Amino acid sequence: MAGITYEDFLDLSFDPADSDLVCTFRIVPADGMDVESAASRVASESSNGTWAALPTGEGFTDMRAMAFDIEALGGGADADGGTDAAEIKVAYPEGLFEPGSMPQILSCIAGNIMGMKAVDTIRLVDCEWPEGVATSFAGPQFGSSVRQEVFGADDRPILATVPKPKVGLSTERHAEVGYEAWTGGVDLLKDDENLTDQEFNPFHDRLVESLAERDAAEDETGEPKSYLINVTAGTNEMLERVDQVAAEGCEYVMVDVITTGWAAVQTVRERCEELGLAIHAHRAMHAAFDRLPQHGVSMRVLAQISRLVGVDQLHTGTAGLGKLANEDTVGINAWLREDLYGLNDVLPVASGGLHPGLVPDLLDATGTNVCVQAGGGIHGHPDGTHEGAKALRAAVDAYAEDRSLASKAEESPALRTAIDEWGTETPR
Numbered sequence: 130m131a132g133i134t135y136e137d138f139l140d141l142s143f144d145p146a147d148s149d150l151v152c153t154f155r156i157v158p159a160d161g162m163d164v165e166s167a168a169s170r171v172a173s174e175s176s177n178g179t180w181a182a183l184p185t186g187e188g189f190t191d192m193r194a195m196a197f198d199i200e201a202l203g204g205g206a207d208a209d210g211g212t213d214a215a216e217i218k219v220a221y222p223e224g225l226f227e228p229g230s231m232p233q234i235l236s237c238i239a240g241n242i243m244g245m246k247a248v249d250t251i252r253l254v255d256c257e258w259p260e261g262v263a264t265s266f267a268g269p270q271f272g273s274s275v276r277q278e279v280f281g282a283d284d285r286p287i288l289a290t291v292p293k294p295k296v297g298l299s300t301e302r303h304a305e306v307g308y309e310a311w312t313g314g315v316d317l318l319k320d321d322e323n324l325t326d327q328e329f330n331p332f333h334d335r336l337v338e339s340l341a342e343r344d345a346a347e348d349e350t351g352e353p354k355s356y357l358i359n360v361t362a363g364t365n366e367m368l369e370r371v372d373q374v375a376a377e378g379c380e381y382v383m384v385d386v387i388t389t390g391w392a393a394v395q396t397v398r399e400r401c402e403e404l405g406l407a408i409h410a411h412r413a414m415h416a417a418f419d420r421l422p423q424h425g426v427s428m429r430v431l432a433q434i435s436r437l438v439g440v441d442q443l444h445t446g447t448a449g450l451g452k453l454a455n456e457d458t459v460g461i462n463a464w465l466r467e468d469l470y471g472l473n474d475v476l477p478v479a480s481g482g483l484h485p486g487l488v489p490d491l492l493d494a495t496g497t498n499v500c501v502q503a504g505g506g507i508h509g510h511p512d513g514t515h516e517g518a519k520a521l522r523a524a525v526d527a528y529a530e531d532r533s534l535a536s537k538a539e540e541s542p543a544l545r546t547a548i549d550e551w552g553t554e555t556p557r
Contacts, residue, residue: 159249320357459495484506
């Protein structure tokens with residue numbers, strides 16, 4: 130081959146190999162650019178091409194990506210009502226990627242192409258991960274097995290809450306709120322994504338005091354309880370915090386996986402396996418990538434990445450029932466549960482504006498193999514945190530018992546008060 134040009138990155142008759150990573154993009158070409166030309170540039174820029182024809186010869190391994198499928202989406206498919214929007218598929222040879230390096234993979238499939246002039250907008254919609262690439266990652270250590278192995282919860286979701294106000298509480302008050310929630314029926318206390326090691330609530334003090342209240346709550350209720358403490362920091366500091374968590378006898382760490390970076394998550398995953406800790410992944414900053422439907426990286430792909438790098442629990446949305454923007458929660462959750470070359474699954478976490486009145490519709494949509502997290506829907510209960518936790522637990526127990534909320538509320542004053550306060554309305 131004498132050289133490589135853009136035209137060499139498009140072949141609509143191409144048949145991807147089983148070992149290829151196939152990515153689906155939604156693109157709107159720039160003015161004056163047809164879809165075929167834009168598609169070839171996406172494949173070129175994300176593999177081994179550039180704007181100029183490139184000579185090749187000895188000492189060259191062809192790691193070319195190939196755009197091979199184009200589906201026109203028609204008028205109105207993009208945010209501006211354009212008629213040139215299309216979904217394209219690009220196949221990447223496995224040899225293009227460093228095994229087990231998520232940063233390197235993303236530098237290819239979601240790197241410079243996000244800023245190309247050849248497209249007005251481009252969105253990485255989905256990925257089909259081949260076995261060789263997928264199994265070069267550790268995947269989750271536990272996944273959804275934590276429901277049964279840690280909490281013995283076979284027939285209901287596990288429940289979590291963040292103390293409110295989510296930042297500003299003293300260490301003592303934070304731990305007290307945890308005790309109130311745990312004894313009300315919640316399984317997990319969770320730090321807010323903004324709470325790490327601030328002066329008003331230092332990390333190690335919070336860890337020790339909260340676990341002391343955890344132990345007291347276990348003694349009172351006879352149920353296992355745990356704590357999702359946020360270890361997010363620089364990578365070395367995170368590892369030190371993970372070590373502290375294990376030394377104090379906690380089962381989990383929480384990581385803000387997007388803001389801290391995928392390579393750091395992979396490093397934490399290695400340490401957590403050594404110590405037997407599960408990873409609860411918060412997705413703070415995800416909307417910077419996925420909120421605009423015509424550009425960025427979809428939450429579906431972010432969830433796929435999270436599973437590969439090894440988180441055990443991941444926030445995936447509320448199927449449109451909470452306060453956050455709607456997304457394909459059901460489809461994402463299904464992908465997190467399906468077989469992926471033997472890698473463990475991920476336990477989805479539903480959070481953001483939930484309260485007891487939304488539980489039946491939520492679990493109809495997501496099933497019970499989830500974690501349900503409520504903040505204001507517990508702590509905003511008119512009778513306080515303990516009663517708010519009792520109300521959420523009663524709503525979940527009612528679903529497991531195939532009973533209506535109204536029926537359960539006849540024996541649960543806390544649930545009756547919650548329904549009177551919030552009904553079944555979705556907050557904004």
